[in-house]
Every structure is written in C-alpha cells, then in structure tokens.
Amino acid sequence: MSVLDDIVAGVREDLAAREATVPAADLRALLAEAPAPRDPMPHFRRSGSSVIAEVKRRSPSKGELADIPDPASLAQEYAAGGAAAISVLTEQRRFGGSLDDLRAVRAAVDVPLLRKDFIVTGYQLLEARAAGADLALLIVAALDDDELRRLHAEARSLGLTVLVEVHDEAETERAVALGAELIGVNARNLKTLEVDPDAFTRLAPLVPDDRVLVAESGISGPTDVKRYVAEGARVVLVGEALVKDGAPREAVAAMTGVEA
C-alpha cells in the first residue's frame, strides 16, 4: 500500500465518523445562507508571483514542522504580507490539521482560503464550503477519472475554485483534459514522498497557456520563486519555509510579485 493509499484510508474513516454526526443535508442548509465564495483567479493572473501561504504543523515526510497554537494569527501575518490565498491543511492524522483550523482562519482574514486535504467525496466539498473555504484541492493521483470529473463538477457547482494537483505526465494530461483552470505541480510524489525538483520543468510545457500553473512543495525563498516564474508558474504554494520562519509576514512579502 502506498503512503497515499494509507493516508486516504485514514481520511475515509474519520470522514465516516463526521458524516454520521452531521448529515450532508445539514451542511447544505448551512450553505444556503453562506456568502458567495471569493475568487482568487484575478490575483493569480496578475503579473509577478502570487503566494498561497500554508498553515501546516507537520507532514509524513518531515514530521513535526512547527507548533502552531494559533493558526488565525499566523494567517493574519500571511495576509499582511500580501498572500493571494491561504492554504489550511485540514487532514488530522498525518498533518495535524482540522476543520476547526479552517474556521478559525476564516474568522480572522478576508483572503481566499484553500481547504488542503485528501478529498475523495462530495461531503468533504460541502464541509469545505461550510467552514468558509473558497478553494478545494483535488489530487489526481488519489482519484480515478470518474471520481475526478464528478468531484470537479461538484466543487464548481458549489462555487469553489479547484486546484487540481499533478505529479507526472499522465496526471497532467488528465488535468488538462478535465478543463482544470488551476493546475498545481507538486514536486513531491505522494505515493513515495520523494521530491523531484525537475517535475515542474518537465510538466509545465504540457499545460496550455490559458491555464494558471502553481508550483508546490520544497520552495524555500525568492530564488526558488524566480526560477518557477521563469518556467511558467504564476503562483507558488509554500508551507514549511513559512511556518519555520520567525517573520512569516516578511517571508511572504519577499516571495510575492517576483518577476522572471
């Protein structure tokens, strides 16, 4: 069983417990009252890099990254530094996150929020919207083509912007064929946890110019950002480097608006 399969199995168990407590119909009723989601695409399409800054406590590859007792105040620092969006990891077992983190961040900032999780059912999309997310991640490696298409359509119908994540050629072709507007190349292979620093370089040319490309994982500062922008990224998604930096506001600012 790959790491990814193992994570998804845990996610499905936790999900079943939540679904038994809060029925989908209750979430739908909540959403009927909710304000429309924020659209991050105009910021992403601006010239110069946009940053999606991530609230991330730990990961299966690196273990403990940072003690984040107050995700809301970290998010306020990210927003003050000019983050185009904030990613909140909500997976509990391996990443130490929760929907409570997402709700706390939503209450504290006005920028678009990404629910970063292993989304395998429509219920998780309802949860994302109900907790105040504006974007949702769909990981191509975790979904067959039917699931990917169905979840993508469901997310769009809820008004969510979808970040479709890929790591190899075949996944990139699936994302493009799906019509994904926002495609993230994760340098890390979630099945093995290995990082391939050349993944972006290889995959970016397979993506048509009308889509927005996001470079994900292993970005440590403005030098990395400049390289990815030169290779076609408009957006960078950064976790570890920001949660470990004592001055996250300045760190986000330094990675924002970088030109090739």
Ligand SMILES: O=P(O)(O)OC[C@@H](O)[C@@H](O)c1c[nH]c2ccccc12
């Ligand atoms: O902490 P980093 O190396 O800056 O990486 C952030 C982000 O790319 C990473 O958290 C991530 C990318 N795709 C994912 C899918 C699931 C969980 C986590 C991720």
